[in-house]
Amino acid sequence: MAAVAELAGVTLRRGNAVLLNSVSLIVDESERWVVIGPNGAGKTTLLQLLGAQLYPSDGVVGLLGEVVGAVDVFELRPRIGLSSSAFAERIPAGEKVRDVVLSAAYAVVGRWREDYDEYDVDRADDLLRSLRIDHLADRTFGTLSEGERKRTQIARALMTDPELLLLDEPASGLDLAGRESLVDTLSGICLDPASPATILVTHHVEEIPEGITHALLLKDGDVVAAGPIDQSLTGENLSQTFGLPLTVEHSDGRWHARSRR
Numbered sequence: 001m002a003a004v005a006e007l008a009g010v011t012l013r014r015g016n017a018v019l020l021n022s023v024s025l026i027v028d029e030s031e032r033w034v035v036i037g038p039n040g041a042g043k044t045t046l047l048q049l050l051g052a053q054l055y056p057s058d059g060v061v062g063l064l065g066e067v068v069g070a071v072d073v074f075e076l077r078p079r080i081g082l083s084s085s086a087f088a089e090r091i092p093a094g095e096k097v098r099d100v101v102l103s104a105a106y107a108v109v110g111r112w113r114e115d116y117d118e119y120d121v122d123r124a125d126d127l128l129r130s131l132r133i134d135h136l137a138d139r140t141f142g143t144l145s146e147g148e149r150k151r152t153q154i155a156r157a158l159m160t161d162p163e164l165l166l167l168d169e170p171a172s173g174l175d176l177a178g179r180e181s182l183v184d185t186l187s188g189i190c191l192d193p194a195s196p197a198t199i200l201v202t203h204h205v206e207e208i209p210e211g212i213t214h215a216l217l218l219k220d221g222d223v224v225a226a227g228p229i230d231q232s233l234t235g236e237n238l239s240q241t242f243g244l245p246l247t248v249e250h251s252d253g254r255w256h257a258r259s260r261r
């Protein structure tokens with residue numbers, strides 16, 4: 001198995017604040033990770049490092065066989081699919097859904113060519129179908145519901161056939177039906193052996209799709225636990241991560257947590 005991402009003793013500081021403290025992690029190509037932790041734990045910061053959007057203050061970030069800092073990040077980034085609300089804010093409201101997805105092939109936001117390759121148009125349409133939003137292809141991004149926007153972002157993140165897929169809180173802001181439907185779609189991605197290595201950030205264990213193999217629990221920039229999900233996502237580790245007594249259950253492929261009485 002080849003490592004898609006490798007962090008060795010990675011620390012990230014901003015002023016006096018330590019956002020991540022000596023994080024080490026190896027993600028192999030067949031693995032699907034969830035990063036879980038409370039607000040401010042450093043999850044988005046970690047994802048930005050894994051997306052070659054930030055450089056570590058200390059330690060080494062290896063991505064797709066390259067060391068970040070020793071390689072042109074503009075060559076690395078197209079090989080990584082990133083879906084985040086920060087990125088979604090940059091999508092013009094008047095952009096058509098098909099073009100939001102299609103323009104990823106050209107590493108731009110906003111349609112910039114009148115003629116795209118037929119191959120790219122077919123791939124975008126295939127992704128819209130697999131994300132179950134093909135009926136929205138000609139709608140503008142600004143008119144979509146939150147769930148439809150999340151699906152559009154995931155389709156865009158997959159457009160370049162990435163070797164690493166990063167999803168920052170893909171189910172946040174969705175109602176119960178929207179969440180369950182999206183988790184179902186994400187389960188399909190995670191369970192598909194043809195999918196890229198995937199790292200998904202969430203606050204909620206209920207949002208962990210089936211097919212996630214590993215978990216990293218983060219608190220105040222420190223790793224509380226990391227490894228195969230059955231060993232790392234325990235009540236004890238989750239209690240330490242969120243700072244209250246919790247029990248965790250795993251049934252029918254899904255995870256549930258509640259406070260311990």
Ligand SMILES: Nc1ncnc2c1ncn2[C@@H]1O[C@H](COP(=O)(O)OP(=O)(O)OP(=O)(O)O)[C@@H](O)[C@H]1O
Binds near residue numbers: 042
């Ligand atoms: N430029 C900065 N300078 C100082 N602190 C920062 C800076 N950027 C982020 N932080 C802090 O780093 C911490 C980690 O932020 P991060 O966004 O990675 O957390 P998170 O786990 O994704 O949180 P959330 O779940 O709320 O999105 C937060 O306390 C945040 O306020």
